[in-house]
Amino acid sequence: MISEIANRIFNQVITDYHKFDDIDHPVENPYDAESLEHLFYIKNWIDTAQWHMEDVVRNPQIDPVEGLSWKRRIDAQNQVRTDMVEFIDGYFLNLYQGITALPDAKINTESPAWAIDRLSILALKIYHMREEAERETASAEHREQCQTKLNVLLSQRDDLSTSIDELLADIEAGKKYMKVYKQMKMYNDPSLNPVLYNKS
Structure with missing residues (x-):
């Protein structure tokens, strides 16, 4: 199942990133450059770096000039993220190019890669919410609230994973295009x- 591969790699990336916890650390992608796994690894690394950029720019003590610099960097990173999603959709378009859609085939509300993009962000939410649920310096009330939110996120990941796999199965069967x-x-x-x- 594609979602199982994606979830495994997203978790791997987040773990790999936090070994360094450095936005500028170079990507060390262990997967073959032609593989879907390679694309998933890059995708989540982009998202993980942007997640931490978003944390930095929300520092209320940040110098305004530095804050603007981070905002522009986040905008650039978001464009990279969008380009990567479209590249992954290109992978799926190529994979299913030989499939003939059935006469009553329907289009989905979002493409496979945009659904996988949400799964990637969800992996980051789960990782960081789990950190908060287990943070020893936080109050018991805080940890309990975060555990409740974590349980919802885990359920959401299950549902989204199922939806992605069903979408890809429907495309492969010609039921959706x-x-x-x-x-x-x-x-x-x-x-x-x-x-x-x-201005010009």
């Missing part, structure tokens, strides 16, 4: 963001 829309983000494009093109 893929149609991928590029995100066409406008705020990073100097020809589409009026704040940018009006």
Whole structure:
């Protein structure tokens, strides 16, 4: 099952990242460059680095100039994340290109890679919520509240994993078909963001 592979690799990445806990640590991807596992590893590394960027920029004591620098870096990282999702969708489009959709086939509300993107973020939520549920310096009430939230996140991961596997099975069986829309983000494009093109 694809979701099982994804969840295993996402957990591996998060563990690998926290050996260094360094946003700028280079990715050391152990998987073959042509494999789906390789793509999943990069995907979650991108998300894990961005997660920690988001933590840094929320420091109320951060210097405003430094904060703006982090915000721009997060924007750039988010574009990398989007590009990676679209690349993974390209993998699935290629994988299922020989499948003929049934006459009554339907399109899903989101593509496989965007669902996997949510699974990747969920892995990070689970890791960090578990940290809070087990943090010895926190109050018993805090740990209990975080354990309750963790249980919900774990249930959500089970449901999302099942949905992803069912979606891919339906595509393979021709019951659903893929149609991928590029995100066409406008705020990073100097020809589409009026704040940018009006300055020139």
